Amino acid sequence: MAIKYEFIKQCKQSGARLGRVHTPHGIIETPTFMPVGTQATVKTMSPEELKALDAQIILSNTYHLFLRPGHEIVKKAGGLHTFMNWDRPILTDSGGFQVFSLSERRKITEEGVEFRSHLNGEKLFISPEKAMEIQNALGPDIMMAFDECPPYPATYEYVKQSTERTSRWAERCLAAHQRKHDQGLFAIVQGGMFEDLRVQSAKDLTSMDFPGYAIGGLSVGEPKHLMYEVLDYTVPHLPFDKPRYLMGVGSPDALVEGSIRGIDMFDCVLPTRIARNGTTMTSQGRLVIRNAKFAEDFGPLDPNCDCYTCKNYSRAYIRHLLKADETFGIRLTTYHNLHFLTRLMKNVREAIMNDCLLDYRDQFFAQYGLLDNDKGF
Amino acid sequence: MAIKYEFIKQCKQSGARLGRVHTPHGIIETPTFMPVGTQATVKTMSPEELKALDAQIILSNTYHLFLRPGHEIVKKAGGLHTFMNWDRPILTDSGGFQVFSLSERRKITEEGVEFRSHLNGEKLFISPEKAMEIQNALGPDIMMAFDECPPYPATYEYVKQSTERTSRWAERCLAAHQRKHDQGLFAIVQGGMFEDLRVQSAKDLTSMDFPGYAIGGLSVGEPKHLMYEVLDYTVPHLPFDKPRYLMGVGSPDALVEGSIRGIDMFDCVLPTRIARNGTTMTSQGRLVIRNAKFAEDFGPLDPNCDCYTCKNYSRAYIRHLLKADETFGIRLTTYHNLHFLTRLMKNVREAIMNDCLLDYRDQFFAQYGLLDNDKGF
Numbered sequence: 001m002a003i004k005y006e007f008i009k010q011c012k013q014s015g016a017r018l019g020r021v022h023t024p025h026g027i028i029e030t031p032t033f034m035p036v037g038t039q040a041t042v043k044t045m046s047p048e049e050l051k052a053l054d055a056q057i058i059l060s061n062t063y064h065l066f067l068r069p070g071h072e073i074v075k076k077a078g079g080l081h082t083f084m085n086w087d088r089p090i091l092t093d094s095g096g097f098q099v100f101s102l103s104e105r106r107k108i109t110e111e112g113v114e115f116r117s118h119l120n121g122e123k124l125f126i127s128p129e130k131a132m133e134i135q136n137a138l139g140p141d142i143m144m145a146f147d148e149c150p151p152y153p154a155t156y157e158y159v160k161q162s163t164e165r166t167s168r169w170a171e172r173c174l175a176a177h178q179r180k181h182d183q184g185l186f187a188i189v190q191g192g193m194f195e196d197l198r199v200q201s202a203k204d205l206t207s208m209d210f211p212g213y214a215i216g217g218l219s220v221g222e223p224k225h226l227m228y229e230v231l232d233y234t235v236p237h238l239p240f241d242k243p244r245y246l247m248g249v250g251s252p253d254a255l256v257e258g259s260i261r262g263i264d265m266f267d268c269v270l271p272t273r274i275a276r277n278g279t280t281m282t283s284q285g286r287l288v289i290r291n292a293k294f295a296e297d298f299g300p301l302d303p304n305c306d307c308y309t310c311k312n313y314s315r316a317y318i319r320h321l322l323k324a325d326e327t328f329g330i331r332l333t334t335y336h337n338l339h340f341l342t343r344l345m346k347n348v349r350e351a352i353m354n355d356c357l358l359d360y361r362d363q364f365f366a367q368y369g370l371l372d373n374d375k376g377f
Numbered sequence: 378m379a380i381k382y383e384f385i386k387q388c389k390q391s392g393a394r395l396g397r398v399h400t401p402h403g404i405i406e407t408p409t410f411m412p413v414g415t416q417a418t419v420k421t422m423s424p425e426e427l428k429a430l431d432a433q434i435i436l437s438n439t440y441h442l443f444l445r446p447g448h449e450i451v452k453k454a455g456g457l458h459t460f461m462n463w464d465r466p467i468l469t470d471s472g473g474f475q476v477f478s479l480s481e482r483r484k485i486t487e488e489g490v491e492f493r494s495h496l497n498g499e500k501l502f503i504s505p506e507k508a509m510e511i512q513n514a515l516g517p518d519i520m521m522a523f524d525e526c527p528p529y530p531a532t533y534e535y536v537k538q539s540t541e542r543t544s545r546w547a548e549r550c551l552a553a554h555q556r557k558h559d560q561g562l563f564a565i566v567q568g569g570m571f572e573d574l575r576v577q578s579a580k581d582l583t584s585m586d587f588p589g590y591a592i593g594g595l596s597v598g599e600p601k602h603l604m605y606e607v608l609d610y611t612v613p614h615l616p617f618d619k620p621r622y623l624m625g626v627g628s629p630d631a632l633v634e635g636s637i638r639g640i641d642m643f644d645c646v647l648p649t650r651i652a653r654n655g656t657t658m659t660s661q662g663r664l665v666i667r668n669a670k671f672a673e674d675f676g677p678l679d680p681n682c683d684c685y686t687c688k689n690y691s692r693a694y695i696r697h698l699l700k701a702d703e704t705f706g707i708r709l710t711t712y713h714n715l716h717f718l719t720r721l722m723k724n725v726r727e728a729i730m731n732d733c734l735l736d737y738r739d740q741f742f743a744q745y746g747l748l749d750n751d752k753g754f
Contacts, residue, residue: 040698043705069700073672078675083694295446296450317454320417320446320450321416323446326418327421328418329418
């Protein structure tokens, strides 16, 4: 098996667990947050910077790389690790989510999804088998099964049929996967906001032998308390000895709440996307650096942060760079936001070790200015 | 005097000279190329990267910083060095060139120039005194006198009057400059493409005691042989014991030809600007990385280069990043181009030391694919 989960300990205050995911490119301490490098680069960052801010694993997108530059080119380059000069673990999604959210005029059949490229309108097709072919060519440590992610809200009947198809597709993915020795394939539990469908999905998928399980279809517009409810009734149906990955979630509060519910891995474009607009995550909550009040503020972005950005640059300078459309400003906010989340997850791991994650949550939320979980980021 | 020129030796093959410019923030080995950081940042680069690629001094723009964020804010931040986290020497231009080329509806009088901001149309005024006030607030090691840069072509009469005014403005700059102890003010020789006006300008300005002299008004559209002619008859009228700075010139061939003619300092946006379009300088000449032929080229940008970009990334990857509008691609091409020029200048200094700069030029031009000097970059 390419991927192995090592359980270390559970927090006495919750279902949170400390562990390690062993991959062909090294060990990931969990719970962990994975920065997103959609097009084989975490926007604005170098690999060295990602290592300096303690990114243990990054995510890249099958859909985008399939469209451009094409998985065959990445394969010829020696795989994604060589192509992008990143020697730590990589996870690629299956393209499912993007096919449904980015492409135009998609048509879903039992065979797969026909869609038009959002870049040039080209007609393309991804099936479970194709998603495996692409990811086998890209060569990440962790691949994702090709799933259908239903929108929110959606009817029970729609979600039921979609979830059942996702299970059938998962089986086809498992059969088509050609590199089980050095790439681990995770299945994706769907089921929308319906408990019986989530439980059924988890049962279907755990009856097949995947080295890890993701929970998909969350953070798609539903209120956060609903997401936490879904986790509460889904996670218990996932195997204890496999990593659990909550897809598309990256707000600080949800990372903590997800960890409390036994999630090991998270990914989201949130920290990098908001950084490009000048919104930063700080120990006192969100800070929009473009605001006029920071024009003559010569202190750091976050006085409680020791990252490269906060050690060397002032709010006034970063604000100037963003107002002047200077790339280096976005580098600085991106670095800081990613560092904020990797440090948060380090704190979460320490709190699990010390059996005090609920106390840590309350303290963090109070400082961060979160009064209830739905406010979020 | 804040700025001192130390002569080391002249190349036996030409007027090229090896030297050192001593500044409050350290020593610059000359001849040197200065990367341009228009808005208090060399586009896409961090200070650490600039140091790694051996940038000894950078240039920033008075006009841009006056408009945004405003020189008073930079002053309150502790000056430009602190504001942008750069502890090596900085040179700022006077804003003269930008007032004439970027702003709208400018009106030149003996007092100064009234113009409208290219950002918001605000009516503004820069005089020699104002240019000094701004640069004294910004705090660079080297400041430039406020000059008028005539267009090319221009009539003899126009250039004559403009050049005489530039001399009168230089005198006013010298009188208004408040920080002679820690900021060196360079004068700018103008005179268009007219020998007698260039010589007169040089005489006027050298009769005043500036610690350095620039040659302005070149690389404004004239053929390169004309630029070299101007250097040939102007440089001999500049003092031997002061640094000589050729403004706005940064093509590889012109850096070598300028050095041969006794120039010590150069600046230009060329390497960083073309990098953002994917045009790179290599030992075999220019290489446009977006070209389809590089899609499956897994070799480095320049096989004869040992920079960060060339050691770690392939042409195929850099092409992918640029096609996908990814910032990291521009970081890589920018780094490479700047490294290419700093290494070129290092080679030029070594060739002067070894009395073989003309031989080096011929060899470099042949390899670079330059058949005559006007082809340039």
